[in-house]
Amino acid sequence: GQQLNQSPQSMFIQEGEDVSMNCTSSSIFNTWLWYKQDPGEGPVLLIALYKAGELTSNGRLTAQFGITRKDSFLNISASIPSDVGIYFCAGQPGGTSYGKLTFGQGTILTVHP
Amino acid sequence: EPEVTQTPSHQVTQMGQEVILRCVPISNHLYFYWYRQILGQKVEFLVSFYNNEISEKSEIFDDQFSVERPDGSNFTLKIRSTKLEDSAMYFCASILRETQYFGPGTRLLVL
Numbered sequence: 116g117q118q119l120n121q122s123p124q125s126m127f128i129q130e131g132e133d134v135s136m137n138c139t140s141s142s143i144f145n146t147w148l149w150y151k152q153d154p155g156e157g158p159v160l161l162i163a164l165y166k167a168g169e170l171t172s173n174g175r176l177t178a179q180f181g182i183t184r185k186d187s188f189l190n191i192s193a194s195i196p197s198d199v200g201i202y203f204c205a206g207q208p209g210g211t212s213y214g215k216l217t218f219g220q221g222t223i224l225t226v227h228p
Numbered sequence: 229e230p231e232v233t234q235t236p237s238h239q240v241t242q243m244g245q246e247v248i249l250r251c252v253p254i255s256n257h258l259y260f261y262w263y264r265q266i267l268g269q270k271v272e273f274l275v276s277f278y279n280n281e282i283s284e285k286s287e288i289f290d291d292q293f294s295v296e297r298p299d300g301s302n303f304t305l306k307i308r309s310t311k312l313e314d315s316a317m318y319f320c321a322s323i324l325r326e327t328q329y330f331g332p333g334t335r336l337l338v339l
Binding site: 145146148150155156157158159160163165203205207212213214215216217218219220221 | 232259261263269270271272273276283284317319321323326327328329330331332333335
């Protein structure tokens with residue numbers, strides 16, 4: 116099956132620092148999604164990317180859909196304590212597997228005040 | 229803002245018992261999904277459902293699992309005879325414009 120490699124696995128940063136995480140795949144995806152998950156809750160959508168090369172922002176978050184359609188990154192600028200959580204990338208193929216998301220392993224973000 | 233809802237939030241059951249997890253997807257969404265997340269691991273696809281039938285299922289989704297849309301709003305996941313390794317968070321999701329929205333999950337604990 117398709118595999119996503121997400122890195123880094125965890126990050127410990129100071130409040131105010133910028134953060135960058137990325138996902139790579141051996142397969143092409145039609146859509147890349149970035150989610151944040153707090154403990155005991157469901158993934159919450161942060162950013163959705165629909166086209167290769169697309170660069171999209173949502174407040175302090177910026178994500179890009181790689182031109183090869185096999186990778187994506189997420190940047191968080193000027194981190195704050197409430198950014199703490201687990202960030203997942205997810206790739207969505209097209210065709211008959213419409214909507215079947217493959218998730219990365221997650222990046223655990225810790226922000227020290 | 230519309231959201232996916234799931235009940236119950238937590239369920240504890242004995243091994244071998246049947247459980248039914250319930251979901252109400254966002255209205256007007258046509259594609260529905262179940263995922264699971266074993267504690268500390270990534271979210272894994274179980275099954276997709278469209279037009280009252282399964283579109284695709286993973287190797288995890290064996291004969292012990294079934295899904296149903298019994299009416300116009302509910303979407304259920306049944307595990308016929310639970311095993312210890314079925315303990316996990318189970319998430320329902322529905323899709324709009326290729327973007328999936330997840331419910332808050334049901335935490336299932338099999339003893």
